[in-house]
Amino acid sequence: MQAARHVVCALSGGVDSAVAALLLRRRGYQVTGVFMKNWDALDEHGVCAADRDCEDAYRVCQVLDIPFHQVSYVKEYWNDVFSDFLSEYEKGRTPNPDIVCNKHIKFSCFLRHAMGSLGADAVATGHYARTSLEDEEVFQQKHVKRPEGLFQNRFEVRNPVKLLQAADSFKDQTFFLSQVSQEALRRTIFPLGGLTKGFVKKIAAENGLQHVLQKKESMGICFIGKRNFEHFILQYLQPRPGRFISIEDNTVLGTHQGWFLYTLGQRAKISGLREPWFVVDKDSTKGDVLVAPRTDHPALYRDLLRTNRVHWIAEEPPAILVRDKMMECHFRFRHQMALVPCVLTLNQDGTVWVTAVKAVRGLTLGQFAVFYKGDECLGSGKILRLGPSAYTLQKGRSRATAAPKGSGDNPGDSPDLSPTP
Numbered sequence: 001m002q003a004a005r006h007v008v009c010a011l012s013g014g015v016d017s018a019v020a021a022l023l024l025r026r027r028g029y030q031v032t033g034v035f036m037k038n039w040d041a042l043d044e045h046g047v048c049a050a051d052r053d054c055e056d057a058y059r060v061c062q063v064l065d066i067p068f069h070q071v072s073y074v075k076e077y078w079n080d081v082f083s084d085f086l087s088e089y090e091k092g093r094t095p096n097p098d099i100v101c102n103k104h105i106k107f108s109c110f111l112r113h114a115m116g117s118l119g120a121d122a123v124a125t126g127h128y129a130r131t132s133l134e135d136e137e138v139f140q141q142k143h144v145k146r147p148e149g150l151f152q153n154r155f156e157v158r159n160p161v162k163l164l165q166a167a168d169s170f171k172d173q174t175f176f177l178s179q180v181s182q183e184a185l186r187r188t189i190f191p192l193g194g195l196t197k198g199f200v201k202k203i204a205a206e207n208g209l210q211h212v213l214q215k216k217e218s219m220g221i222c223f224i225g226k227r228n229f230e231h232f233i234l235q236y237l238q239p240r241p242g243r244f245i246s247i248e249d250n251t252v253l254g255t256h257q258g259w260f261l262y263t264l265g266q267r268a269k270i271s272g273l274r275e276p277w278f279v280v281d282k283d284s285t286k287g288d289v290l291v292a293p294r295t296d297h298p299a300l301y302r303d304l305l306r307t308n309r310v311h312w313i314a315e316e317p318p319a320i321l322v323r324d325k326m327m328e329c330h331f332r333f334r335h336q337m338a339l340v341p342c343v344l345t346l347n348q349d350g351t352v353w354v355t356a357v358k359a360v361r362g363l364t365l366g367q368f369a370v371f372y373k374g375d376e377c378l379g380s381g382k383i384l385r386l387g388p389s390a391y392t393l394q395k396g397r398s399r400a401t402a403a404p405k406g407s408g409d410n411p412g413d414s415p416d417l418s419p420t421p
């Protein structure tokens with residue numbers, strides 16, 4: 001008789017991974033729970049949130065009667081996730097540490113530990129996502145030899161595993177998994193991929209997992225928690241005072257502590273002003289933040305962006321994109337936002353231009369544009385350039401019709417929002 005398959009499940013101390021481990025047990029697998037400690041500072045109440053979560057993960061293992069392990073990736077998280085987070089903010093971008101954490105910590109450090117030290121046949125997480133592999137196909141991957149040599153032969157990844165959206169489209173977390181490697185996905189089971197959150201909670205309630213049910217859903221960036229973002233980030237980055245400037249007439253409306261505190265699209269909170277103003281751009285040389293007076297101001301809308309080299313889940317761009325250099329698909333740049341129809345144009349260097357069929361609000365440098373074709377998450381690229389806003393285009397058009405040929409810019413013109421290198 002074949003020995004039970006060994007699955008190592010990442011347990012966060014939350015309800016989703018607890019139920020994932022329970023379902024794996026029900027499938028007859030030998031399950032081990034592992035808690036990762038990635039951040040060990042105290043939270044806003046002076047409590048180490050990671051210790052509390054670890055305790056909850058341990059209790060899940062007790063209820064399920066499975067072994068429990070704890071690993072620390074505090075150093076790796078700092079080097080690979082948090083340092084990148086800070087340096088992106090310093091560049092005026094808005095990073096997504098959850099995507100970077102999945103790539104470098106959960107689906108790299110943890111995966112290696114589980115497969116190597118713990119002898120797993122597969123790993124599992126409580127993410128709401130699916131892949132195109134059945135469990136048995138995942139177990140067989142353990143015995144597939146990796147291609148040798150420095151460069152992997154492009155034809156060696158035959159029949160790549162697909163990353164598919166979860167059945168519960170509201171909970172779908174493929175956005176956060178869009179930078180995960182093919183090799184990791186081939187070894188991963190997502191037991192919750194076909195379930196709704198409501199059903200997962202019901203399973204937890206019926207199986208003695210009340211202690212994780214009562215916990216609040218994890219929201220936002222884990223190491224910041226409910227703390228004020230400005231206070232948090234100013235512990236790590238030097239203040240860089242600058243001005244808030246109206247994009248409409250260049251008037252100075254106030255001052256701020258650092259342009260890295262602001263993300264395109266967010267409300268600016270300018271002291272002394274009652275009306276809401278929204279961040280539409282940042283001037284990297286002067287440190288100024290440009291703002292517009294309405295939440296639907298055309299300066300907030302763009303239909304063009306360029307990414308860095310795209311990480312394709314299949315390791316290769318889709319064949320149709322390679323052939324035609326263009327492809328229709330959908331994208332989103334924030335978790336849970338509606339998918340936006342777009343056209344991708346593939347560049348020689350593996351980067352893409354993304355043209356949305358309609359201008360979208362709040363496109364931001366540093367965020368990931370995540371691509372979808374039907375149910376399939378194709379991969380993602382970090383947004384490194386933005387096209388001109390609808391406002392800049394409107395102004396350009398009216399100038400072209402009004403001004404005599406050859407007239408230059410005047411001081412009242414809006415700042416240049418055209419793509420920057």
Ligand SMILES: Nc1ncnc2c1ncn2[C@@H]1O[C@H](COP(=O)(O)OP(=O)(O)OP(=O)(O)O)[C@@H](O)[C@H]1O
Nearest residue numbers: 010011012014015016017034035036125126127218
């Ligand atoms: N500290 C951790 N240790 C081990 N696994 C973790 C940890 N944090 C997250 N995970 C894994 O990643 C999955 C997704 O994490 P996320 O932070 O998005 O939590 P979630 O969707 O609220 O899930 P959960 O309810 O399990 O906390 C979790 O279900 C779990 O498998």
